[in-house]
Amino acid sequence: ELAAVNMGLTIKEAIDRVRGLTRNVETIHNIFVVDNENRLVGILPLDKFILAGPDEMVANIMDKAEICATTNIDQEEVANIFKKYNLVTLPVVDEARRLMGRITIDDVVDVIEEEASEDIMRMAGMDAEELIYESKALKASKLRVPWLLTNLLGGLATGYLLWLFKVTLKDVLALVTFIPVITGMGGNVGIQSSSLMVRGLATGHVDLLNLKKILLKEFKVGVILGTICGSGAGITALLWHKNPMIGIVVGVSMITAMTVAASMGTLIPAFFKLIKVDPAIASGPFVTTANDITGILIYLGTATLFLKFFYNFHA
Amino acid sequence: ELAAVNMGLTIKEAIDRVRGLTRNVETIHNIFVVDNENRLVGILPLDKFILAGPDEMVANIMDKAEICATTNIDQEEVANIFKKYNLVTLPVVDEARRLMGRITIDDVVDVIEEEASEDIMRMAGMDAEELIYESKALKASKLRVPWLLTNLLGGLATGYLLWLFKVTLKDVLALVTFIPVITGMGGNVGIQSSSLMVRGLATGHVDLLNLKKILLKEFKVGVILGTICGSGAGITALLWHKNPMIGIVVGVSMITAMTVAASMGTLIPAFFKLIKVDPAIASGPFVTTANDITGILIYLGTATLFLKFFYNFHA
Numbered sequence: 001e002l003a004a005v006n007m008g009l010t011i012k013e014a015i016d017r018v019r020g021l022t023r024n025v026e027t028i029h030n031i032f033v034v035d036n037e038n039r040l041v042g043i044l045p046l047d048k049f050i051l052a053g054p055d056e057m058v059a060n061i062m063d064k065a066e067i068c069a070t071t072n073i074d075q076e077e078v079a080n081i082f083k084k085y086n087l088v089t090l091p092v093v094d095e096a097r098r099l100m101g102r103i104t105i106d107d108v109v110d111v112i113e114e115e116a117s118e119d120i121m122r123m124a125g126m127d128a129e130e131l132i133y134e135s136k137a138l139k140a141s142k143l144r145v146p147w148l149l150t151n152l153l154g155g156l157a158t159g160y161l162l163w164l165f166k167v168t169l170k171d172v173l174a175l176v177t178f179i180p181v182i183t184g185m186g187g188n189v190g191i192q193s194s195s196l197m198v199r200g201l202a203t204g205h206v207d208l209l210n211l212k213k214i215l216l217k218e219f220k221v222g223v224i225l226g227t228i229c230g231s232g233a234g235i236t237a238l239l240w241h242k243n244p245m246i247g248i249v250v251g252v253s254m255i256t257a258m259t260v261a262a263s264m265g266t267l268i269p270a271f272f273k274l275i276k277v278d279p280a281i282a283s284g285p286f287v288t289t290a291n292d293i294t295g296i297l298i299y300l301g302t303a304t305l306f307l308k309f310f311y312n313f314h315a
Numbered sequence: 316e317l318a319a320v321n322m323g324l325t326i327k328e329a330i331d332r333v334r335g336l337t338r339n340v341e342t343i344h345n346i347f348v349v350d351n352e353n354r355l356v357g358i359l360p361l362d363k364f365i366l367a368g369p370d371e372m373v374a375n376i377m378d379k380a381e382i383c384a385t386t387n388i389d390q391e392e393v394a395n396i397f398k399k400y401n402l403v404t405l406p407v408v409d410e411a412r413r414l415m416g417r418i419t420i421d422d423v424v425d426v427i428e429e430e431a432s433e434d435i436m437r438m439a440g441m442d443a444e445e446l447i448y449e450s451k452a453l454k455a456s457k458l459r460v461p462w463l464l465t466n467l468l469g470g471l472a473t474g475y476l477l478w479l480f481k482v483t484l485k486d487v488l489a490l491v492t493f494i495p496v497i498t499g500m501g502g503n504v505g506i507q508s509s510s511l512m513v514r515g516l517a518t519g520h521v522d523l524l525n526l527k528k529i530l531l532k533e534f535k536v537g538v539i540l541g542t543i544c545g546s547g548a549g550i551t552a553l554l555w556h557k558n559p560m561i562g563i564v565v566g567v568s569m570i571t572a573m574t575v576a577a578s579m580g581t582l583i584p585a586f587f588k589l590i591k592v593d594p595a596i597a598s599g600p601f602v603t604t605a606n607d608i609t610g611i612l613i614y615l616g617t618a619t620l621f622l623k624f625f626y627n628f629h630a
Contacts, residue, residue: 046362105420109397109423116427120438120514121511130511136532137535137536151499152500152544158496158499173481176477176484177475177477180477180495181471196445198435217452220456221459224456225460229467292499
C-alpha cells in the first residue's frame with residue numbers, strides 16, 4: 001500500500017491517515033498527496049511533515065509534484081532522473097496522472113550497476129545475462145558466437161589483404177615480424193578511444209554536440225602516442241634487421257595506423273549512437289576489424305611504395 | 316548540522332528538538348539517537364517517528380544502530396553496505412563510536428557509477444580521470460602511454476618469436492595470411508573471459524572460491540567456440556590455398572589457441588585479485604600480450620611440426 005493522503009486534510013488528519021495504513025506498507029520516505037480523483041498533486045517530505053503544526057493544511061505544506069514518472073518509462077531514464085534531482089523516491093503515474101506506485105532509490109542502484117555491467121559485457125561481445133545467471137558452457141557459447149563469427153570474417157578479410165602484398169613479403173620477409181605489433185597497437189589505441197566514447201555517451205560525460213572537439217583531441221592523442229610508439233618500434237626494427245628501410249616503414253606506418261585508429265575509435269561509436277544502435281554492442285567488432293584492415297593496408301602499402309622507390313633508385 | 320536527539324527524550328521532546336535545528340540541516344531521512352557522550356546508540360526512521368505516540372520514549376521506539384561506518388572506510392565498501400541493506404543513510408562514527416556525520420544514498424549512486432567507469436577505462440589502459448575532466452591531448456597521452464608501451468614490448472616480443480619460425484614462413488608464405496586471424500580470435504575470446512572475471516569480481520557475481528568451476532566452464536567455452544571458428548577458418552584456408560596441410564594447421568591451432576586464451580583470460584584476473592592488484596588495471600596488457608604470444612607459438616609450432624612430418628613422409 002502507498003502512503004498517500006488527500007490534499008484536503010490537515011496535518012493532524014494526515015498523521016492519523018498514515019497511522020491507519022496497514023502494516024504491510026514499505027518504508028515511507030515521502031507522503032504522496034492526491035486529489036479526490038487520486039491524481040498526484042504534491043509530495044510531502046517526512047521531515048516537513050514532522051515539523052509542521054498539527055492544524056496546518058497538507059496542501060499548504062507540500063511540495064508541488066513536478067518530477068514524476070509514467071508507467072512506460074525506460075529504466076535508464078529513471079536512473080538519470082534520480083541522479084539529476086538527488087531523489088530517494090519517485091512517484092509513478094498513468095496518463096491521467098493517477099498515482100500508480102513509486103520507485104525507490106534502491107531499485108535504481110541496481111539499475112545503474114546493471115547498465116554498467118551491460119556496457120562492459122557488450123563491449124566484449126557478450127550479454128549481461130552471462131554475469132547474472134551462472135550460465136552453462138553451451139549457453140555462454142551460443143551468446144558469444146555471433147560476435148566472434150563477425151570478427152572471424154574480419155580476420156579472414158585481413159588475411160586476404162595480406163596476401164595481396166605477397167610479392168613485397170617474399171622480397172623482405174622481415175616485414176612479417178612487425179605485422180602483429182602494428183595491428184596490435186592500432187587495436188589498443190582504438191579500444192581506448194572507443195571505450196572513452198562508449199562510457200562517456202552512457203554517463204553523459206560525452207555529447208555528440210562536442211564530437212568535433214573530441215575527435216580533434218583523439219586525433220592529436222593518436223599522433224602523440226603514435227610518434228612515441230612508432231619511434232620505439234622503428235628504432236628496434238632498424239637495429240634488429242640492420243635495414244634502414246624497415247625501420248622507416250615500421251615507424252611511419254605505426255604513427256599513421258595509430259592516428260587513424262584513434263580517429264576511427266571515436267567516430268564508430270558516435271555513428272552507432274546517431275543511428276540509435278547501442279554503441280557498446282556495435283563498436284567492438286567494427287573497431288577491431290576496421291583497425292586490423294587499415295593497419296595492414298597502411299603498413300604493407302608503405303612498404304611496397306618504399307620498396308619500389310628503393311629499387312628504382314638503385315636501378 | 317545532523318538531526319540527532321538524545322536517547323533520554325520522549326517523542327514529543329524529540330520533535331521539539333528537531334524543530335529547533337537550524338534550517339541549514341539537509342533533508343532528513345532518519346533521526347540519529349545518541350547517548351550523553353554523543354555516542355551513537357540508535358536510529359529512528361522518520362515513519363516510526365511520526366507513527367509513535369508523543370509520550371513514548373525515543374529509546375523504546377528506535378532501531379538499534381547495528382550498521383554504521385567508521386571514518387576511514389573505503390568508498391567501494393560503503394557502496395556495498397548500502398546495496399546489501401537497502402539503506403538511504405548510513406551514520407559515520409569515530410573509534411569511540413561518537414557520531415561524526417552521515418553518508419546518504421545520492422553520494423553512493425555517484426560512487427557506484429564512478430567505480431564502473433573506472434573498471435571500463437582501466438580495462439582499456441586508461442584512467443577514469445579522463446572521463447570526468449575533459450583532458451587535453453597531452454595530458455590524455457601521458458595517462459595512456461605506460462599501458463601502450465607495455466603492449467608495444469609485448470608486440471615486439473611476438474614479432475621476435477615469429478622470426479624464429481622464418482624458415483617455416485619462407486617455405487609456405489601462405490601461412491602468413493592467417494597470423495592476424497589466429498592472434499585476433501585468441502585475443503577476442505580472451506577478452507570475453509577476462510571481462511567476465513573483472514566485472515564479476517567487482518560486482519560480487521564471481522568469487523575466487525568458485526574459480527575451479529568457472530575455469531572449467533570457460534575452458535569448455537573455448538573448446539566449443541574454437542571448434543566452430545577453427546572449422547570455418549580451416550575450411551577457408553583449404554579452399555583458398557588448395558593446400559590440405561594449411562587447412563589442418565589453421566583449424567587445429569585456432570581451436571588450441573582459443574581454448575588456451577579462454578583459460579588464461581580467466582586465470583590472469585583471478586591471479587591479480589589474489590595478489591591484491593586491481594584486475595581491471597592489470598589484466599588488459601597481460602591478457603592481450605599473453606594471447607598473442609601463445610597464439611603465434613601454437614600456430615607456427617604446429618605448422619613446423621606438420622611441415623617436418625609432411626616432408627619426411629615424401630622423402
